[in-house]
Amino acid sequence: MAPESITVFTVFADCRKRVHPPMPESYFGNLIQAIFTGTAAGLLLMNPPEFGVGMILKVIVSYDAAAIDQRNKEWKSAPKIFQFKDAGMNCVAEGCSPRFEVYEGGALMWR
Numbered sequence: 001m002a003p004e005s006i007t008v009f010t011v012f013a014d015c016r017k018r019v020h021p022p023m024p025e026s027y028f029g030n031l032i033q034a035i036f037t038g039t040a041a042g043l044l045l046m047n048p049p050e051f052g053v054g055m056i057l058k059v060i061v062s063y064d065a066a067a068i069d070q071r072n073k074e075w076k077s078a079p080k081i082f083q084f085k086d087a088g089m090n091c092v093a094e095g096c097s098p099r100f101e102v103y104e105g106g107a108l109m110w111r
């Protein structure tokens with residue numbers, strides 16, 4: 001990749017506790033949204049790993065009820081089923097289930 005090429009990282013956020021009011025513990029349904037962060041490949045290469053991790057953590061922490069409401073409004077105005085190709089060729093996605101321990105301790109948990 002060229003240093004100026006944009007690379008995108010996608011993580012799927014559990015929105016059960018992020019919506020207002022939060023969903024009860026007994027809620028069993030799926031309530032996730034994809035969260036994206038992107039930067040130039042060159043910036044990732046010239047900085048320590050903490051740089052990229054910090055960008056990802058910042059976008060996860062800031063993804064609150066207002067961000068979810070905004071995403072839902074945008075979708076209602078122009079409905080579209082998300083496909084990974086929409087994030088571009090340089091997209092990496094991470095998905096796991098800390099709630100169900102699918103990867104037996106290998107899951108990343110950000111709260």
